[in-house]
Amino acid sequence: MDDKQITVTSPLLPNLDEFQVLLKQIWDSKWITNNGSFHQELEAVLAEYLKVPYVSLFTNGTLPLLTALQALRITGEVITTPYSFVATTHSIWWNGCKPVFVDIDPKTGNIDPEKIEAAITPKTTAIMPVHCYGKPCDVRRIKEIADTYGLKVIYDAAHAFALEIPKNKADYKVAFDEATNVFNPSQAGMKIEVETESILNWGDLSTLSFHATKVYNTIEGGAMIMHDAETKKRIDYLKNFGFAGEVTVVGPGINSKMDEMRAAYGLLNLRHVDAAIEARKNTAHTYREALRGRKGLTFYEDMQGVKHNYSYFPIFVDAKKYGMTRDELYFKMKEANVLGRRYFYPLISEFSTYRGLESARKENLPNAHKMADSVICLPMHHELRKGDIDRILNLIVK
Numbered sequence: 001m002d003d004k005q006i007t008v009t010s011p012l013l014p015n016l017d018e019f020q021v022l023l024k025q026i027w028d029s030k031w032i033t034n035n036g037s038f039h040q041e042l043e044a045v046l047a048e049y050l051k052v053p054y055v056s057l058f059t060n061g062t063l064p065l066l067t068a069l070q071a072l073r074i075t076g077e078v079i080t081t082p083y084s085f086v087a088t089t090h091s092i093w094w095n096g097c098k099p100v101f102v103d104i105d106p107k108t109g110n111i112d113p114e115k116i117e118a119a120i121t122p123k124t125t126a127i128m129p130v131h132c133y134g135k136p137c138d139v140r141r142i143k144e145i146a147d148t149y150g151l152k153v154i155y156d157a158a159h160a161f162a163l164e165i166p167k168n169k170a171d172y173k174v175a176f177d178e179a180t181n182v183f184n185p186s187q188a189g190m191k192i193e194v195e196t197e198s199i200l201n202w203g204d205l206s207t208l209s210f211h212a213t214k215v216y217n218t219i220e221g222g223a224m225i226m227h228d229a230e231t232k233k234r235i236d237y238l239k240n241f242g243f244a245g246e247v248t249v250v251g252p253g254i255n256s257k258m259d260e261m262r263a264a265y266g267l268l269n270l271r272h273v274d275a276a277i278e279a280r281k282n283t284a285h286t287y288r289e290a291l292r293g294r295k296g297l298t299f300y301e302d303m304q305g306v307k308h309n310y311s312y313f314p315i316f317v318d319a320k321k322y323g324m325t326r327d328e329l330y331f332k333m334k335e336a337n338v339l340g341r342r343y344f345y346p347l348i349s350e351f352s353t354y355r356g357l358e359s360a361r362k363e364n365l366p367n368a369h370k371m372a373d374s375v376i377c378l379p380m381h382h383e384l385r386k387g388d389i390d391r392i393l394n395l396i397v398k
């Protein structure tokens with residue numbers, strides 16, 4: 001165990017000297033939270049960077065989920081995926097709604113749009129999908145279903161920072177294989193030039209997490225993306241207790257404001273995030289080169305017309321073909337001081353709060369169970385060196 005530990009993730013940090021300059025400004029101004037100048041600047045700069053009309057900053061990635069459901073007055077049942085981080089379903093529960101789990105498509109890890117309609121009841125009011133691992137949901141199909149049944153769509157886009165998809169319907173259709181319902185894999189090195197747009201433009205609302213473990217972080221932090229100024233105004237009230245003026249409270253708001261220190265930190269980190277994504281991309285390509293064609297191991301390729309963020313690198317172990325179970329490989333790595341993560345395992349539907357639900361039955365979620373039982377996310381961050389990647393691959397490739 002003398003080899004240094006390789007962690008599954010490592011936070012992108014701003015330059016400390018630059019951060020100290022901004023901290024001095026905050027100290028001098030004594031405006032440390034409540035929509036200060038760094039908060040306003042980060043909202044504006046992020047909107048431009050992400051190519052979205054409006055951003056509202058939050059103190060983490062869970063509170064915008066809670067607030068989105070509140071803002072749209074969601075009640076009754078909300079259709080969602082069991083293959084996510086627990087916060088997705090918790091936000092539905094905290095709003096007094098009933099989560100209804102729908103199985104995923106193993107080709108993407110995302111909720112299977114073809115199975116959504118069967119789960120709709122008279123009580124259904126919304127769909128909450130996740131762009132799992134930063135892979136795009138079939139947003140056009142989900143919108144069609146939502147429009148047909150009069151449902152709202154809130155995307156938990158915690159993994160979808162800077163994720164872009166073909167903008168035009170025609171390009172989307174070329175890039176997207178309707179037979180398999182998934183974006184075609186792009187060949188290594190091949191580039192298709194299509195105009196792309198932020199995936200955050202889809203859905204009634206989307207939420208982001210800027211937690212330390214994510215591609216872009218503000219230590220703890222998050223955001224909501226909305227499409228018009230009125231919604232932004234209302235969300236800004238709700239994240240500040242519902243205050244719409246000194247003496248007016250327009251609803252049961254919460255406190256979820258991002259403070260000035262973290263907004264300043266976020267401004268600095270935004271300067272480095274493109275380079276970090278590029279480093280992740282190189283790591284993903286190295287992993288794929290080494291793992292392509294290995295018996296019993298599968299992983300995702302890049303998708304045509306999609307601008308990825310390389311937030312995670314999940315591999316799936318077929319124990320029979322690989323000759324070792326997922327857990328055996330996971331613990332073998334751990335013993336060699338290489339930390340993978342069984343992400344997402346267990347499924348949300350297996351936790352005590354949710355396992356009694358009718359939709360949480362294992363028979364209802366075969367694909368999700370299969371993925372949860374076979375996945376390991378390999379270390380993936382901007383600081384992995386060639387030596388680290390070799391060490392990781394040596395443990396996996398036999």
Ligand SMILES: *Cc1c(COP(=O)(O)O)cnc(C)c1O
Binds near residue numbers: 062087088159210
């Ligand atoms: C990280 C994450 C969240 C929660 O974000 P926090 O900032 O940690 O509160 C929610 N959903 C998904 C899918 C996540 O990965």
